Amino acid sequence: MNRTPSFNLSCKSGKARAGTLNLRHGQVETPVFMPVGTQATVKTVRNSDLREDGWNIILGNTYHLYLRPGLELLEQAGGLHSFMNWERNILTDSGGFQLFSLSALRKVTEEGYNFQSHIDGSRHILTPEKVIEAQMVFGSDVMMVLDECLEQPSGEKVTEDSVGLTLRWAERARKLYPGNGQAMFGIVQGGGFPHLREKCARELVEMNFDGYAIGGVAVGEERLMMELAVKSCIDILPENRPRYLMGVGKPEDLIDFVAMGVDMFDCVVPTRNARGACFFVPEGRINIRNAKYRNDFRPVQEDCDCFVCTNHTRAYLRHLFVAKEWLAPIFATLHNLRYFARLTEQLREAIRKNRFENTSQELLKKMGKLDNC
């Protein structure tokens, strides 16, 4: 359990990288996508489903878990793995993004975040230290340091000050490095300013984290800014550390950012979009509520090996969504997660065989031919 976290880069195809992340609860092959398990559950699916799909790491949200079920209960349970009965890896975010997007009346000070719970309005303070301590209680395999997430666009001065704060917070978090096998990642901020992203990345690298995330993207900003954020810092990040693009993304995003050298992703799209009747397929996305699927007795995706595609038709799935049945989001989630699992497997395979450029072009060319719900 307590081996030092490490990352072995095994090969590259262009800038795309394939490697192995060694964590407390086993190895993770990269590039990897992490399903989001906000409140100690990946919505609608069982642990056994995740295991059968081969997921070796999922994401939990510190902000949510801190508020509910709370640290006391998680400590009594022996940590998050035990509480939710998940014996593989868990990365927990720092709460920075949720503090930015969810909590009311939040106030950022040098000390940390002073905020009001979105659940019951109770007041809390989360500091860089408390966020790490919480993740120690969770027993997270990868802990993220607290960062400040800014709305986009923000001005240069505001962003510069914010990067300063994020760096000071990172340093405070780094001091709590546990040495028990729990990995700790820093988060590069800097908004749309390449020189601030660069500065942030350089200073974080000096602090020597187990991995580096690129944050403050996927907050509604332009796609171009997201690319800029990655490009401006990716070459500064050390080769022998994993790079994690937070909150990204759609299948086409995974392909594009793997091409730039990103190793890790997380996003709610496969699960959240599923609940909106959106199924991911190699040709794009289909909204199964569409009337044209009414008597379509084919599976959602002919060559998919998921439970849904091997058991049920589009017509049946449409019926479940139209009739507002519980199985509808369950089945859509099962399929979408399997789609993401297979897509990332394809990307890893392409890198290992050094034909990432070809494979990614083929995949992208095929996409976007359908609904795009």
Added chain:
Amino acid sequence: MNRTPSFNLSCKSGKARAGTLNLRHGQVETPVFMPVGTQATVKTVRNSDLREDGWNIILGNTYHLYLRPGLELLEQAGGLHSFMNWERNILTDSGGFQLFSLSALRKVTEEGYNFQSHIDGSRHILTPEKVIEAQMVFGSDVMMVLDECLEQPSGEKVTEDSVGLTLRWAERARKLYPGNGQAMFGIVQGGGFPHLREKCARELVEMNFDGYAIGGVAVGEERLMMELAVKSCIDILPENRPRYLMGVGKPEDLIDFVAMGVDMFDCVVPTRNARGACFFVPEGRINIRNAKYRNDFRPVQEDCDCFVCTNHTRAYLRHLFVAKEWLAPIFATLHNLRYFARLTEQLREAIRKNRFENTSQELLKKMGKLDNC
């Protein structure tokens, strides 16, 4: 596929009966409980879950299926089994109960039910013939004839007239007996009047159905009336035909009515109550939202072999319900169905070993010690 439906009574313990129902999609051991799959799905669970629990028959609702997805689509799909990919038995009710409880502006004539859809307000007519024709399209293994369900209490004259109509409808349905292996059951009505129940049963038996249901119970009437309804007709029903008590019931009801000679049951309690955080256990029911389960790290039921009890704690299940997570009703349903499967297995076993009286008293004595949500 096309063997004639039949029922083999294998043994009795007091009035409790154990037998085998031979249907188009395989054998069903009785006494049997049928999970309710209203809209071509047992809410929240997968076919694979039902198979793993050993369910060999589920129930579908003609009223719901007729309105949505509709006969045209079900015909194109090759029937209900194929549409929902369920290769075991399906009993479909006649719609009588839903026409009584759900549809607006319904009007009963000699012809049948004239009613307005609860979904879109469209007008429809369902006659005894159309209800059988619909169930032929479904390919139901057991078809129920159309009956009139009365609100309780109803007066003697009203009930007598209604029984007359139900009998004339039964005769019209009986004329359409398909002879393709689909079984057809008559339904005994008669409200709280033993002589009307008797009369109805006698005349139905003369029509020679494959089985007999006792209907018009579980419509909010007193428990005593339900017992009266069963007692007044059960001895009139032939030994070599299954007896089905519609819409019943809770675990204690199953025990009581098996004791009176009932063979088949269906009820929404394991599935509907599950969605309300209610778990069935040998000691009664527990509402998992209760604060006392907050840090209770035991399974819901120590000796239960279901997925939930072998994987998760009460504390985790409570968290899922409190956090309004999708997995909450899924897990509660999985457990409750398994509880009902094991309970009916216990009852069958007790009858086969001719110790039903003892076993049922032990089971009943144990029940009711908990919450009773």
